[in-house]
Amino acid sequence: MIKRVLGCALLASLMSCGNSKPPLDNPSRGSIIVAADESFQPLVTQLTSAYSGIYPDAHFKIVFKPEQEAINMMLQDSARIVFTTRLLKPNERAVLNQRKITGANEKIATDGVALIINKANTDSLITMAELKLIFSGQIKHWGQLNGGNQKSPITLVFDNNNSSNLEFVLNTFKVNNVKNLRIFTTHSNREVIDFVRKNPSAMGFIGVNWISDSDEPLSLELAQDLRVMGVSDKLKPTKRDDYFQPFQEDLGMQRYPLRRPVYILSRETHPGLGEGLINYITRDAGSLIIQKLGLWPRTPYDRVINITK
Incomplete structure (x- = not known):
C-alpha cells in the first residue's frame, strides 16, 4: 500500500513538472x-x-x-x-x-547615413543632384563633380548587399538596377571605414553612430584619416553653409538630406x-x-x- 501511494505521488510530480512552463x-x-x-x-x-x-x-x-x-x-x-x-x-x-x-x-x-571619403580626397562637398547622377550612372569619375580634385573612378562602398544603408540610398535615388554602378560591398560598417581609409577613390556609406560619439575612443579611432562629406539638397549651392553633415543638430533640424x-x-x-x-x-x-x-x-x-x- 505504501509503495502504491509513493508511486502515485511520484507520477503526479512528474506530470506536474511536465505541464509546468518556464516563468515569463x-x-x-x-x-x-x-x-x-x-x-x-x-x-x-x-x-x-x-x-x-x-x-x-x-x-x-x-x-x-x-x-x-x-x-x-x-x-x-x-x-x-x-x-x-x-x-x-x-x-x-x-x-x-x-x-x-x-x-x-x-x-x-x-539617424543619418554618413558619406565618408579618404583624407587625401579634398572634394568633401556634394549635392543630392550629383548623388542622383552618380547612382544613375551618369557621373562615374570624381573629376566630373563640381570641384573634384582627382580623375579616378568613384567606388561606392557599402557594408552589405541587404543592409539598411544600401536599401535607404537606393530607395532615396529610385535606383532599380545597380549592374552598371561601381559598387563594392564589405561585411560591416567598420570594414567600409577601413576600405575608405586605404582607397582615395572610395565613397563609403555608414551609419553615423559609428563615428559620432566624441566620448568613445573607438569612434575617435575610426574617424581618423577620414572626411565626412557635406551634402546639400540645393541644386546650385552658393556657399559652404548650404551643405550639412549628419550630426546631431542638422539631423534634429531636418537639414541633413540623408536622414532616416x-x-x-x-x-x-x-x-x-x-x-x-x-x-x-x-x-x-x-x-x-x-x-x-x-x-x-x-x-x-x-x-x-x-x-x-
Missing part, C-alpha cells in the same frame, strides 16, 4: 534575443548595456544582421525585438496578424523585458544615451539650468 520574463528580469541592422551596433550595444547595468538579471543576446534578415528573425520568432529604419511592410505585418500578435513599433531617434528614422519593432505579447527596454529608451535615460551618440532622440532630454545671482 518581465521588465527587470529574463533573457531575450534582440536583432538589429549592423549599422546600429554602437547604438544598440550602449542602450542594452545601460539597461542591464540597472537590472543585472536582464540579459540581451544581440544578433547583428542586414536589416531584412533582422526583421525576418523577429517575424519567425527567433528574436523578440528588432532595431530597424522602417516599419513592417503589409506582407510582413500579415505574418504577425496570422498569429494574432499585435506587436508594437516605436520611433526612437533620427530609427524604430524598435516588437512581437512581445506580454509586459516583458522587451517592453521594459523600449520604455527605457523612449524616456529620459535612453534619450540621454542617444544624444551622447550624436543622434537626435525622439524626445530630446531637456536640461534645466537654474541661474542664481
Whole structure:
C-alpha cells in the first residue's frame, strides 16, 4: 500500500513538472534575443548595456544582421525585438496578424547615413543632384563633380548587399538596377571605414553612430584619416553653409538630406523585458544615451539650468 501511494505521488510530480512552463520574463528580469541592422551596433550595444547595468538579471543576446534578415528573425520568432529604419511592410505585418500578435513599433531617434571619403580626397562637398547622377550612372569619375580634385573612378562602398544603408540610398535615388554602378560591398560598417581609409577613390556609406560619439575612443579611432562629406539638397549651392553633415543638430533640424528614422519593432505579447527596454529608451535615460551618440532622440532630454545671482 505504501509503495502504491509513493508511486502515485511520484507520477503526479512528474506530470506536474511536465505541464509546468518556464516563468515569463518581465521588465527587470529574463533573457531575450534582440536583432538589429549592423549599422546600429554602437547604438544598440550602449542602450542594452545601460539597461542591464540597472537590472543585472536582464540579459540581451544581440544578433547583428542586414536589416531584412533582422526583421525576418523577429517575424519567425527567433528574436523578440528588432532595431530597424522602417516599419513592417503589409506582407510582413500579415505574418504577425496570422498569429494574432499585435506587436508594437516605436520611433526612437533620427539617424543619418554618413558619406565618408579618404583624407587625401579634398572634394568633401556634394549635392543630392550629383548623388542622383552618380547612382544613375551618369557621373562615374570624381573629376566630373563640381570641384573634384582627382580623375579616378568613384567606388561606392557599402557594408552589405541587404543592409539598411544600401536599401535607404537606393530607395532615396529610385535606383532599380545597380549592374552598371561601381559598387563594392564589405561585411560591416567598420570594414567600409577601413576600405575608405586605404582607397582615395572610395565613397563609403555608414551609419553615423559609428563615428559620432566624441566620448568613445573607438569612434575617435575610426574617424581618423577620414572626411565626412557635406551634402546639400540645393541644386546650385552658393556657399559652404548650404551643405550639412549628419550630426546631431542638422539631423534634429531636418537639414541633413540623408536622414532616416530609427524604430524598435516588437512581437512581445506580454509586459516583458522587451517592453521594459523600449520604455527605457523612449524616456529620459535612453534619450540621454542617444544624444551622447550624436543622434537626435525622439524626445530630446531637456536640461534645466537654474541661474542664481
